[in-house]
Amino acid sequence: MPDQHIPDQADGGATVLEIGQQPEAWREVAATVGAHAGEFLAPVLQRDGLRIVLTGAGSSAFIGEIAAPALRRTLGHRVEAIATTDIVARPHDHLDRTTPTLLVSFGRSGNSPESLATTDLADALIEEVWHLVVTCDPDGALSRGHAGRSRSLVVQMPERTNDTGFAMTSSLTSMLLACLVLLGPTDAADAQALARAAQYVLDRKAQIRNLAISKKQRFVYLGSGPLQGLARESALKLLELTAGEVVTYFDSPLGFRHGPKSVLDADTLVVVFASTDPHTRRYDLDIIAEIRAQLGADALTVLSTTAIPESHGPAIVIPGLDGLDDSMVALPYLVFAQCLALFASLEYGKTPDNPFPSGEVSRVVKGVTIYPMHN
Structure with missing residues (x-):
């Protein structure tokens, strides 16, 4: 079991x-x-x-x-x-x-x-x-x-x-x-499928931890549409739990080529959240092939709900999500991003529950003054 x-x-x-x-x-x-x-x-x-x-x-x-x-x-x-x-x-x-x-x-x-x-x-x-x-x-x-x-x-x-x-x-x-x-x-049926998918991700913790053990200095998350919001949250999670010791970035696969791709180097791990939409997915596959050709297979991790072509390398394929929208598959994808951030935090010697022990960043934001509005 x-x-x-x-x-x-x-x-x-x-x-x-x-x-x-x-x-x-x-x-x-x-x-x-x-x-x-x-x-x-x-x-x-x-x-x-x-x-x-x-x-x-x-x-x-x-x-x-x-x-x-x-x-x-x-x-x-x-x-x-x-x-x-x-x-x-x-x-x-x-x-x-x-x-x-x-x-x-x-x-x-x-x-x-x-x-x-x-x-x-x-x-x-x-x-x-x-x-x-x-x-x-x-x-x-x-x-x-x-x-x-x-x-x-x-x-x-x-x-x-x-x-x-x-x-x-x-x-x-x-x-x-x-x-x-x-x-x-x-x-309700969708929610059950999503819960099973999340457990599938959790059961692959050793594979996710191996990504953190490499202690890359830069992490880039890419996704389109709803998955760009997911990429943004994934980048923040890793930034928070490593107390800013790693550089994180997010973008869409198409937008990434327009300058931000400059962040890539030999010490970068790229995570691509592949879309369930067939049209959008074609752009995901293009950036996957491009980055693997530039940095090698180990520099990129792909999450998908279906297999990607063998020519594009391996992917973590989460089963049981056929027909679900990207806004829904973002949920088990988020579990992956959280696990990666947790393990990276531990690899960098942080305490995940409190990565800022001296209080530079707090769990609930404090010190914000709300000013009265004048029409």
Whole structure:
């Protein structure tokens, strides 16, 4: 029987457990998240001209980048991912007074200063606004600020997903899955397939750890569409857990050629998240062949849901995801990225639960002053 967990590490702490619990956490999310949500969401989603804004700070913002393309296709509405940090800094650029808006706010704790400020700005600037709050902490400011409001729905993630480690892992993926279940194409059968796929990744921890043992100095993550949001989160996760000791970069396979490809050298590992879309996948295969020809087979790791041509080298193929959208396959791909970041953190002698022991970077951002807005 395959090992069900990432190996215990004395200094891996809660991060190890929180990465490893994701298959079961996702099953719990899929089974519970839809309760009573339809009564709130159904009439809102029928509103003509509705705009949906997916928002959060840091990793929570990347949930929106991953989910937005699938929601646009599923709902037929205008769906945009805009970080709270952008909205707070320039609210009039991002909030439209006369457009009915569903603001979907993601927050592990809901205590980031920009989180509540963004919902307050939306209330002040938009004539007709509803709030869907997806959070892991029932006692957080975002949850408490919207509890009991007629135009707000607070959806709580399972208690176990309120990660105590420094980096968001199960909190991030659970909120992403919840979004796709509540608003997108994901159903219970899809969630089960995704949970099995995540376990498949976890069972290949030795293969992932071997990538970290090489102690590369540069990591590049490439993906298109929803998978570019995934690439962005993957780069941040590795940067966080190694306390900035490695250079990380993200891009799309096509965009990478336009200058950023300059980052490649003999001490670089490139990870390509292959798309499930046949058209998009052709561009993924092109960059895979190009980088392997330039740096060699060991410089590149490919994640895919189906086999790639033998001429393009090996790939980590995650089975059981046929027919699923890139926004969904991003979930097991994220587990891979989290495992790689965890093992790289350990290889670089960091403590994953607290890679910044002197407090240069904190788990929940502090010290942000929210300034009053003047019309």
